[in-house]
Amino acid sequence: MTGERSLRAALDALADSIVVRGFGPAGHAATDTDVATDTDADTDTDADTASDGDSHPAGASAVPAHVDATAVFAAVELGDATGDAVAAVDALAPDTLGVVVAAVPDGGLNQEAWAALRDLRAAADAVVLVGGHGDAETALRAGVAVLRDIVEGVGVVNLDLADLRTVLGDHDLAVLASGHADPGDANAAVVGRTLDAAPPGFGFAQAPTVLVHVVGGPGVTVETAGDVVAGVRERVASDAHLIWGATVEDDRDPDALDLTVVVGGVEPLAGPDDPCPRCGTPLVGYSLGERSTTFCESCGYTGVERSLR
Secondary structure (H helix, E strand, O other): OOHHHHHHHHHHHHHHHHHEOOOHHHHHHHHHHHHHHOOOOOOOOOOEEEEOOOOOOHHHHHOOOOOOOEEEEEHHHHHHHHHHHHHHHOOOOOOOOEEEEEEEOOOOOOHHHHHHHHHHHOOEEEEEEOOOOOOOEEEEEEEHHHHOOOOOOEEEEEEEHHHHHHHHOOOOOOEEEEEEEEEOOOOOHHHHHHHHHOOOOOOOOOEEEEEEEEEOOOEEEEEHHHHHHHHHHHOOOOOEEEEEEEEOOOOOOOOOOEEEEEEEEEEOOOOOEEOOOOOOEOOOOEEEEEEEEEEOOOOOOOOOOOOOO
């Protein structure tokens, strides 16, 4: 019993140390909804109000300096109030994990979004990209909710903030994608749907770290979750460091499951004349036989994964 109380106290303390903030219209709307609000804990999710009741205007002051947080999740649409998010995460204490959950514009990155992404990568510990297939608010709300579930939830195979830190690690750019499987769906199908839902324009075939989270009903076993994870493993680099967890929820359809994949260390898929992800200079293309790559003549950037055209 003492052990259970100690575990619960530790989990409660961790939950209380996660701060969620929104910037810009989409970020504010996403973090002001019920899915991002925990009324039973001191976790601060209101975009303009600190946990002690003090009000703060939107912008850099939306994460006040006195907040003692283990991690801050800042939600923003790329190119919309990005400067406020940059200022907020840049001002965090060195031991606070600053993660920006950034929505990619519908259809992929435009010039403004490229510039915003560069600024966010320079300021935050990590940028986790979501969306690119529709409404930014919906993508941000879902992304923030699933990250909090990963960090705060208790599963049959548990994940926590340490696992998220490991996957993000020294890699300042990650993508998050989620998918749903109904009873009878093949594992390959749900894995394919999930990875296809990742923000467009980013390659993860050679990404070094992957986090997989499976949430299912009472009919989903550890073995079932393991089979789904094996399907993800087949789609990423063979030497990628993969961490996975599974949660069973009794109120779900017994055999349905949701799959979330966070891939760390991704890079934009860029072609000749696209802006360099590092400095914005148009990239130059080189070809050798059937292979092609891109290179920035200004800053020397070569870390761009390329699809064959």
